[in-house]
Amino acid sequence: xxxxxxxxxxxxxxxxxxxxxxxxxxxxxxxxxxxxxxxxxxxxxxxxxxxxxxxxxxxxxxxxxxxxxxxxxxxxxxxxxxxxxxxxxxxxxxxxxxxxxxxxxxxxxxxxxxxxxxxxxxxxxxxxxxxxxxxxxxxxxxxxxxxxxxxxxxxxxxxxxxxxxxxxxxxxxxxxxxxxxxxxxxxxxxxxxxxxxxxxxxxxxxxxxxxxxxxxxxxxxxxxxxxxxxxxxxxxxxxxxxxxxxxxxxxx
Amino acid sequence: xxxxxxxxxxxxxxxxxxxxxxxxxxxxxxxxxxxxxxxxxxxxxxxxxxxxxxxxxxxxxxxxxxxxxxxxxxxxxxxxxxxxxxxxxxxxxxxxxxxxxxxxxxxxxxxxxxxxxxxxxxxxxxxxxxxxxxxxxxxxxxxxxxxxxxxxxxxxxxxxxxxxxxxxxxxxxxxxxxxxxxxxxxxxxxxxxxx
Numbered sequence: 225x226x227x228x229x230x231x232x233x234x235x236x237x238x239x240x241x242x243x244x245x246x247x248x249x250x251x252x253x254x255x256x257x258x259x260x261x262x263x264x265x266x267x268x269x270x271x272x273x274x275x276x277x278x279x280x281x282x283x284x285x286x287x288x289x290x291x292x293x294x295x296x297x298x299x300x301x302x303x304x305x306x307x308x309x310x311x312x313x314x315x316x317x318x319x320x321x322x323x324x325x326x327x328x329x330x331x332x333x334x335x336x337x338x339x340x341x342x343x344x345x346x347x348x349x350x351x352x353x354x355x356x357x358x359x360x361x362x363x364x365x366x367x368x369x370x371x372x373x374x375x376x377x378x379x380x381x382x383x384x385x386x387x388x389x390x391x392x393x394x395x396x397x398x399x400x401x402x403x404x405x406x407x408x409x410x411x412x413x414x415x416x417x418x419x420x421x422x423x424x425x426x427x428x429x430x431x432x433x434x435x436x437x438x439x440x441x442x443x444x445x446x447x448x449x450x451x452x453x454x455x456x457x458x459x460x461x462x463x464x465x466x467x468x469x470x471x472x473x474x475x476x
Numbered sequence: 477x478x479x480x481x482x483x484x485x486x487x488x489x490x491x492x493x494x495x496x497x498x499x500x501x502x503x504x505x506x507x508x509x510x511x512x513x514x515x516x517x518x519x520x521x522x523x524x525x526x527x528x529x530x531x532x533x534x535x536x537x538x539x540x541x542x543x544x545x546x547x548x549x550x551x552x553x554x555x556x557x558x559x560x561x562x563x564x565x566x567x568x569x570x571x572x573x574x575x576x577x578x579x580x581x582x583x584x585x586x587x588x589x590x591x592x593x594x595x596x597x598x599x600x601x602x603x604x605x606x607x608x609x610x611x612x613x614x615x616x617x618x619x620x621x622x623x624x625x626x627x628x629x630x631x632x633x634x635x636x637x638x639x640x641x642x643x644x645x646x647x648x649x650x651x652x653x654x655x656x657x658x659x660x661x662x663x664x665x666x667x668x669x670x671x
Contacts, residue, residue: 229658236586252594261661263601266586268660271610272629273584277534279626280500284530287504288511362519392519425522427513 228258232265295425336440336448339472343437348403361393368400377408395424402434411442433458433465440472452476482551489540492636504533507555518563528562538584541631613663621656628653 234240235248251258350373368383381404387397402417415438422431432454439451455469455476480488480502488499510532514525535558539545545554587598614622620641627637634646634653643649 226658229654229661233654233657236589249591249594252590253597259597260601263598264607264661264664265657266598267602267607267610268657268664269586269629270582271614272625273586274582275611275614275622276626276629277531280534280537281527281530283500284504284533285526287501288526288530291505291508391521395516425512425515427509427516 228261229265232262236265236269335443336451336472336476337443339475340437340441343468344407344441348407351400351403361387361390365393365396365400368397372400372404377404380404381408395421395426398424399430399434402431402438406434406438406441411438414438428464430464432463433469436465436469448476482547485551486540486545486547489537490543492632494640500533500537503536503551504530507533507552507559510556510559514559514563518567520563520566524566525563528566529559531562532559535584538631607664610664613660616663617656617660621652621659624649624653625656625660 231248235245240248252262253259351369364383364387368380368387371377371383372380381401384397384401384404387393388401390397398417398421402414402421405411405414405417415435418431418435418438420431422429422435424431436451436454436458439447439454452473455473457463458469459466459473480499485499485503485506489496489503508529511522511525511529514520514528515522518525520528532555536545536551536555549557587595587602590598617625624637624641627640628634632640634649637643637649637653638646641649643652
């Protein structure tokens with residue numbers, strides 16, 4: 225081991241006195257050969273730091289996969305319970321259908337279609353423009369939103385469809401695509417888009433709630449039951465739209 | 477949510493030893509939701525968000541180990557702040573196609589421990605970029621040398637390293653790692669040793 229290496233290491237490990245440190249720093253400026261060795265020491269330590277960061281990134285990448293894998297298993301288990309629950313609901317629905325029909329005749333509740341229509345009119349008459357810069361996909365998104373707000377739905381659909389293949393803009397594009405289908409009365413396509421949205425891993429995901437809104441608005445056979453089921457899931461899991469879902473569940 | 481409180485994580489990381497990895501993993505899991513948040517808010521890919529998140533956690537660990545984390549904010553806010561900055565950097569690099577064009581000195585470089593004049597002199601030498609392929613040289617250094625240097629770089633004391641790597645004492649570790657640095661320095665070439 226060279227004395228010079230030991231001396232340089234002592235400086236960076238903080239074991240020199242104030243006087244020795246001042247001398248070391250002065251030598252870095254006045255002695256080019258010494259400065260070169262200090263530079264080499266720093267390059268070595270920085271490279272080691274970089275290698276260490278790489279090692280930790282790999283460890284965290286493994287942990288990332290572990291956590292994501294765990295979430296997928298949890299979702300799969302959730303889906304399993306969901307299907308068991310779904311069957312149970314159907315059996316219960318079949319058994320109680322007569323009672324429900326009688327109850328509906330005598331105690332008429334607000335129509336789901338009316339609630340959904342009111343929600344759509346209040347929330348989807350215009351879309352809000354995205355924040356941030358106006359480059360690339362963001363610019364296109366704003367054009368799509370502008371077309372929607374001007375009720376040029378055909379143009380809006382084209383823009384959102386194109387953007388829905390762009391990975392960065394995909395969640396917002398799919399959401400806006402679903403909303404555009406909903407307001408234009410294409411309920412099947414709206415449900416399809418909100419299904420896709422609901423499966424995305426987002427911080428706030430209104431997919432399931434919007435799907436319930438479409439089913440309520442469409443009002444075909446079985447839609448109301450399914451809508452209630454989705455609203456219950458939204459309320460129980462405190463997903464986006466849970467506030468409205470709780471109120472509607474009391475009314476429906 | 478993290479399994480441990482902020483204080484437990486900070487103390488666990490500083491305490492070192494083999495338990496440190498547990499607290500590093502816990503810290504990583506604690507704010508994992510930031511990845512989804514980053515994807516949505518900054519329009520970056522899942523891969524980029526995960527990478528920014530890893531770098532955030534690495535940076536927090538470094539700050540804590542080096543006693544630079546002053547605890548003025550909760551770890552959650554601290555993580556959010558660092559992660560947001562990294563996401564904004566990624567977003568800007570993406571939108572201006574300047575990705576990988578940044579060759580400036582890393583902000584955590586040891587050179588910043590020097591005062592202004594000395595730093596300028598040393599940075600000028602480093603900027604000549606004479607020492608290339610350092611990662612390759614580290615690979616050629618030998619596993620034991622590399623490991624002892626990486627443990628030290630990770631903030632473990634010579635005493636702890638002696639325990640992990642079955643050296644007789646902290647002094648032996650210190651001598652060994654300085655010898656390893658000498659060896660690496662020779663591999664870098666142009667070794668004008670000053671007496």
